[in-house]
Amino acid sequence: MEKFSKINGLVAPLDRANVDTDAIIPKQFLKSIKRAGFGPNAFDEWRYLDHGEPGMDNSKREINPDFVLNQSRYQGSQVLLTRENFGCGSSREHAPWALADYGFRVIIAPSFADIFFNNCFKNGLLPIRLDADTVEILFKAEAANAGFKLDIDLEAQTITAPDGTVYSFDVDPFRKHCLLNGLDDIGLTLQHMDEISAFEAKHRAAQPWL
Amino acid sequence: MSAQTLYDKLWNSHVVRQDADGTALIYIDRQLVHEVTSPQAFEGLRLAKRRPWRIASMLAVPDHNVPTINRAAGISDPVSRIQVETLDANCAEFGITEFKMGDIRQGVVHVMGPEQGATLPGMTVVCGDSHTSTHGAFGALAHGIGTSEVEHVMATQCLVAKKSKAMEVRVEGQLGYGVTAKDIALTVIGKMGTAGGTGYAIEFTGSTVRALSMEGRMTLCNMAIEAGARAGMIAADEVTFAYLEGRPFAPQGVMWEQAVSQWRHLHSDEGAVFDASLVLDAAEIHPQVTWGTSPEMVVSIEGCVPNPLDLSGEKREGAERALVYMGLTAGTPITKINIDKVFIGSCTNGRIEDMRAAAMVARGKKVAANVKLALVVPGSGLVKLQAEQEGLDQIFIQAGFEWRDPGCSMCLAMNDDKLAAGERCASTSNRNFEGRQGQGGRTHLVSPEMAAAAAIAGHFVDVSKQ
Ligand code: SF4
Numbered sequence: 001m002e003k004f005s006k007i008n009g010l011v012a013p014l015d016r017a018n019v020d021t022d023a024i025i026p027k028q029f030l031k032s033i034k035r036a037g038f039g040p041n042a043f044d045e046w047r048y049l050d051h052g053e054p055g056m057d058n059s060k061r062e063i064n065p066d067f068v069l070n071q072s073r074y075q076g077s078q079v080l081l082t083r084e085n086f087g088c089g090s091s092r093e094h095a096p097w098a099l100a101d102y103g104f105r106v107i108i109a110p111s112f113a114d115i116f117f118n119n120c121f122k123n124g125l126l127p128i129r130l131d132a133d134t135v136e137i138l139f140k141a142e143a144a145n146a147g148f149k150l151d152i153d154l155e156a157q158t159i160t161a162p163d164g165t166v167y168s169f170d171v172d173p174f175r176k177h178c179l180l181n182g183l184d185d186i187g188l189t190l191q192h193m194d195e196i197s198a199f200e201a202k203h204r205a206a207q208p209w210l
Numbered sequence: 211m212s213a214q215t216l217y218d219k220l221w222n223s224h225v226v227r228q229d230a231d232g233t234a235l236i237y238i239d240r241q242l243v244h245e246v247t248s249p250q251a252f253e254g255l256r257l258a259k260r261r262p263w264r265i266a267s268m269l270a271v272p273d274h275n276v277p278t279i280n281r282a283a284g285i286s287d288p289v290s291r292i293q294v295e296t297l298d299a300n301c302a303e304f305g306i307t308e309f310k311m312g313d314i315r316q317g318v319v320h321v322m323g324p325e326q327g328a329t330l331p332g333m334t335v336v337c338g339d340s341h342t343s344t345h346g347a348f349g350a351l352a353h354g355i356g357t358s359e360v361e362h363v364m365a366t367q368c369l370v371a372k373k374s375k376a377m378e379v380r381v382e383g384q385l386g387y388g389v390t391a392k393d394i395a396l397t398v399i400g401k402m403g404t405a406g407g408t409g410y411a412i413e414f415t416g417s418t419v420r421a422l423s424m425e426g427r428m429t430l431c432n433m434a435i436e437a438g439a440r441a442g443m444i445a446a447d448e449v450t451f452a453y454l455e456g457r458p459f460a461p462q463g464v465m466w467e468q469a470v471s472q473w474r475h476l477h478s479d480e481g482a483v484f485d486a487s488l489v490l491d492a493a494e495i496h497p498q499v500t501w502g503t504s505p506e507m508v509v510s511i512e513g514c515v516p517n518p519l520d521l522s523g524e525k526r527e528g529a530e531r532a533l534v535y536m537g538l539t540a541g542t543p544i545t546k547i548n549i550d551k552v553f554i555g556s557c558t559n560g561r562i563e564d565m566r567a568a569a570m571v572a573r574g575k576k577v578a579a580n581v582k583l584a585l586v587v588p589g590s591g592l593v594k595l596q597a598e599q600e601g602l603d604q605i606f607i608q609a610g611f612e613w614r615d616p617g618c619s620m621c622l623a624m625n626d627d628k629l630a631a632g633e634r635c636a637s638t639s640n641r642n643f644e645g646r647q648g649q650g651g652r653t654h655l656v657s658p659e660m661a662a663a664a665a666i667a668g669h670f671v672d673v674s675k676q
Contacts, residue, residue: 034249192226196368209330209466
């Protein structure tokens with residue numbers, strides 16, 4: 001998993017509450033045998049005017065010009081700013097896969113659905129809960145300034161706006177440690193690599209047929 | 211040291227480390243891989259630039275999506291085809307041994323593994339498939355796992371797990387004529403319910419279990435998952451060793467002797483304490499037939515479809531819904547239920563002994579006119595070959611059964627073998643959930659003998675009375 005420490009990221013506003021995982025990545029893409037490559041189908045139904053199916057050449061599809069992420073000023077954005085209960089609905093891990101593959105590193109919202117929130121950390125995405133008033137301030141600031149970027153520092157647990165305002169946020173210490181060090185579940189187990197190797201050597205010496 | 215259960219022994223000998231809260235890293239000796247639950251795991255490895263920890267511990271086979279007929283033409287459904295091709299490509303990329311669709315050793319993963327001697331006593335075995343419990347029949351600790359765990363085991367050779375409680379299911383005495391391991395399994399599930407084993411690892415013990423062949427033991431452990439247990443197991447003994455000796459992945463020569471002497475300890479010690487137990491008398495087990503949409507909805511062939519009014523609460527609602535789905539009326543004798551299709555196969559009952567048992571019943575008879583399709587799908591290419599050498603294929607074909615190529619087939623209907631809505635099937639598989647064998651399809655779980663007898667009669671009959 002990619003380490004996360006600091007980013008200076010362009011902010012894209014998705015001004016909707018209750019964005020569910022089926023909107024983030026529609027169910028027809030779940031048949032895929034992959035977990036990379038969902039980025040072009042993130043928010044598929046909102047992003048394109050036609051109905052998306054796996055295997056389509058997305059570069060040839062008709063873009064919905066009204067969808068916010070399609071606007072040129074948001075290309076390359078790394079921070080998704082959105083509203084309450086983001087990531088609700090089915091528990092599919094394809095949703096964080098799609099958002100991370102799209103290029104997002106941080107999602108800021110007043111609240112998140114539980115499973116989605118947990119799945120983000122496993123996939124190198126940092127979900128940040130800020131109170132609804134602060135989120136509203138950020139929406140306004142972004143709207144007033146094209147190219148609006150935020151400095152996000154996980155170590156210090158701060159978000160710094162271009163005008164110098166600093167917002168702090170909470171994060172579970174263990175999850176913070178994992179993100180800072182790029183540790184997913186596998187990474188965590190691999191911290192015990194020496195113990196595993198030592199066990200394996202002994203185990204197989206006693207049972208050489210294994 | 212105090213007396214240990216088989217489960218204690220298997221668990222303790224694989225703990226790499228354990229946290230204060232009981233979460234442990236368990237070392238995995240064997241990982242079996244199939245096409246449905248592995249692609250994202252391989253992808254995850256690639257994304258994180260990781261390699262499998264121990265490639266030699268892995269063995270792969272496509273089974274869920276393969277066609278059982280006209281294989282030369284390939285797989286027509288594109289989704290199925292891509293899954294199988296992806297498995298081939300992943301195994302080639304990482305250097306994993308795979309028995310591909312055309313290989314004589316290809317088959318249902320839980321038939322193939324033991325047949326190759328890839329499952330050995332004392333091992334921990336995992337696979338991204340719930341019926342991995344099958345391998346516990348060898349005195350092994352075998353778990354089904356999810357895709358993210360598949361990736362975890364690939365990358366670390368370990369599984370994060372907490373120890374379960376231990377349950378003993380003891381069966382004593384001699385099984386009656388026509389009564390099989392499948393009937394023991396269904397009886398146990400009927401008694402315990404599908405959640406009865408939740409949180410437990412089940413060890414099957416007793417004289418009846420010891421008298422079972424390896425095939426029968428695998429059938430029993432295979433269904434442990436349907437009782438809610440993640441693992442089922444049986445102590446290793448002479449029957450186990452005789453089955454394994456000389457198989458390709460089993461140790462040979464001096465090492466074989468060394469292995470067997472260690473394996474002899476793989477049983478629960480005298481006086482070992484279980485957290486729960488169930489005792490059955492073999493004489494009271496009759497051929498079983500499920501009537502509903504959960505394996506616990508089961509009765510003896512001598513019984514009738516139950517009346518939901520005799521049940522209470524959730525069970526009543528469940529039974530009412532099941533009867534509607536199954537198109538059955540309370541009080542109907544099981545022997546009066548006509549069937550449309552028959553499926554003999556799967557990781558529960560697709561082994562050579564199952565083929566023999568079904569053929570014995572079908573020999574010289576004809577499939578009833580009301581039965582539209584009677585499929586026999588051997589569990590592996592080697593089972594198929596062996597059956598053909600014994601002439602079993604001819605017995606089936608002459609009786610009007612279809613003799614197919616190995617795979618999961620109509621057990622879960624991911625290929626073309628399925629039930630149409632409303633069709634009723636006597637099936638030797640392990641799950642009778644709604645839609646399992648095709649949308650709207652109605653599944654009755656039975657033993658191979660019972661399935662063959664139903665095919666001949668056109669309805670369920672009591673093989674123990676024939
Ligand atoms: S035969 Fe059925 S239960 Fe067994 S692995 Fe295949 S699909 Fe699963």
